[in-house]
Amino acid sequence: MIVAPETLDLSGVPCPANAARALLRLEGMDPGSLLRIIVDDGEPVLNVPPALEQEGHALLSKEPDAGRWVLLLRRG
Amino acid sequence: METNIDNGMARDIYLDNAATTRPDPAVLAAMARADSDCYANASTVHRMGVAAGRLIERARASVAAALGAELPEVVFTSGGTEANNLALKGAAAALADRGDHLIISAVEHPSVSRVAQALACRGLRLSIAPVDREGVVDPAAVRSLLTGRTILVSVMHANNETGAIQPLHEIAMLCRAQGALFHTDACQSFTRRPLDTRGLPADLVTVDAHKLHGPKGVGALYVRRGLRLTPLLDGGGQENGLRSGTYNTAGITGFGEAVALAMRTDAAAITTLRDRFEARLAAAIPDVRINGPVGNRLGTISSVTLPRPDAKTLLHSLSRQGIYLSAGSACAAGRTEPSQVLLAMGLAPEAALRTVRVSLSRFTTEQEVDAAADALARAVREVGG
Structure with a gap:
């Protein structure tokens, strides 16, 4: 069964609180599970992916979406 | 000096938790x-x-x-x-x-x-x-x-x-x-x-x-x-x-x-202790007045107006015994004016000045509230009247 990933909307959340909240959510998930994260354009999309990858999570995709970005992460 | 000292270890009875609490x-x-x-x-x-x-x-x-x-x-x-x-x-x-x-x-x-x-x-x-x-x-x-x-x-x-x-x-x-x-x-x-x-x-x-x-x-x-x-x-x-x-x-x-x-604290247990304190005090000093609504008070606070002496005298008397409570809110401590809160409730200024606040926490024990009630009763009796 394919389960749609959870979504964490971090629109409007400044750096680094956005990365911190994403890490907390990922830490509460099972290893290997997927999380879709929405971040703002600009600093957030530049800062959040490396912050999550540094902690062992995998960035699977990064797509623009109406002025924001949708990141797909796999929990490490 | 009479203090709560046991084998060299101070056993302070801290009942001023509405002022601040001991960090966990x-x-x-x-x-x-x-x-x-x-x-x-x-x-x-x-x-x-x-x-x-x-x-x-x-x-x-x-x-x-x-x-x-x-x-x-x-x-x-x-x-x-x-x-x-x-x-x-x-x-x-x-x-x-x-x-x-x-x-x-x-x-x-x-x-x-x-x-x-x-x-x-x-x-x-x-x-x-x-x-x-x-x-x-x-x-x-x-x-x-x-x-x-x-x-x-x-x-x-x-x-x-x-x-x-x-x-x-x-x-x-x-x-x-x-x-x-x-x-x-x-x-x-x-x-x-x-x-x-x-x-x-x-x-x-x-x-x-x-x-x-x-x-x-x-x-x-x-x-x-x-x-x-x-x-x-x-x-x-x-x-x-x-x-x-x-x-x-x-x-x-x-x-x-x-x-x-x-969020995991049993608030009802603290209320039980507060009620125990008030009952013990009232049994020893029948003309004590408990301030605040009977059924709708925070279980950690007891405001009691005693027949005598003034609260500052009581405060220092109990402090010498290692029992710490308050004569009003912490921010008002150090002043001798009656509590504005008690005056707003209609207490006479002299009654407000005979009022102490005992405030409990999840660290408070039965022995502590009993000791505080007994010490307050003793202090009232010693002043006579």
């Missing part, structure tokens, strides 16, 4: 880890900064969960006083175009009442909602004071001297109907009485850490989403611009830990 060892441990391992500035985006930010956000989630709030609605401050200042001054400045009138209750903590008085000195109109003999605000009195120019109404959740619980929901509904903001100072009641912002139409709620076994110097203001406030501090723009300043990572971490622990 788990809180201190979490703070020490934060200070040693996550000392980077929590506003920076490198790995160490994110690690510190993670602690801030975890604490925010803890506080938000206890308030039934969304994460962005929790604004960390340096404590309850700052949060109250931000609520009143911030609303008054942001909404100056909408009105010029404030209402507070007659039993507010000085961090609300003096702020309101300061705003009144700057031209705002201030109305005081009276309380009854049990220290409770009548919502009808608030209704009669509300006008189309009222910016904000501030009524505390639980009084810091008597523990009286105020009818917040009714007052908040009146404010909403009139278009005024409603603020409540919930420093005493936070985690001890339900205060779910999803059910209570409050716009601003003040909470702090040190009343619930957390550190001093940390608090938060719940700010309902979409509400406009003018910040007290400008600077780096932390907390959505409402509270600039480098994050107190250890303190905020301790706050979050303290809230999580407090």
Whole structure:
């Protein structure tokens, strides 16, 4: 069964609180599970992916979406 | 000197928990880890900064969960006083175009009442909602004071001297109907009485850490989403611009830990101890008066008016025995004026000066409340009369 990933909307959340909240959510998930994260354009999309990858999570995709970005992460 | 000393170890009986509480060892441990391992500035985006930010956000989630709030609605401050200042001054400045009138209750903590008085000195109109003999605000009195120019109404959740619980929901509904903001100072009641912002139409709620076994110097203001406030501090723009300043990572971490622990505390057990204290004291001194509403008081506070002597004499007598309580609110300590809260409840000034506050915590024991009741009874008998 394919389960749609959870979504964490971090629109409007400044750096680094956005990365911190994403890490907390990922830490509460099972290893290997997927999380879709929405971040703002600009600093957030530049800062959040490396912050999550540094902690062992995998960035699977990064797509623009109406002025924001949708990141797909796999929990490490 | 008679003290509670056992094998060289002081056994202080601390019953001044409404003033501040003993930090929980788990809180201190979490703070020490934060200070040693996550000392980077929590506003920076490198790995160490994110690690510190993670602690801030975890604490925010803890506080938000206890308030039934969304994460962005929790604004960390340096404590309850700052949060109250931000609520009143911030609303008054942001909404100056909408009105010029404030209402507070007659039993507010000085961090609300003096702020309101300061705003009144700057031209705002201030109305005081009276309380009854049990220290409770009548919502009808608030209704009669509300006008189309009222910016904000501030009524505390639980009084810091008597523990009286105020009818917040009714007052908040009146404010909403009139278009005024409603603020409540919930420093005493936070985690001890339900205060779910999803059910209570409050716009601003003040909470702090040190009343619930957390550190001093940390608090938060719940700010309902979409509400406009003018910040007290400008600077780096932390907390959505409402509270600039480098994050107190250890303190905020301790706050979050303290809230999580407090939410698991058995409040009924503390109330049982409080009732035991009052029953024992009343049995020994029949003409003692318990202040506050009988059935709707915070279980951690007992305000008792004794037949004699004056509270300061009692305070020092018990202090010499290693028993620590208060003659009023902590912020009023050191002054000999009668409590404004008790006067507002109709107590005569001389009765207010014979009133002590005993306040309990989850660390309080039966032996401690028994010892305090016995010591108070002894002190009253020694003075004679």
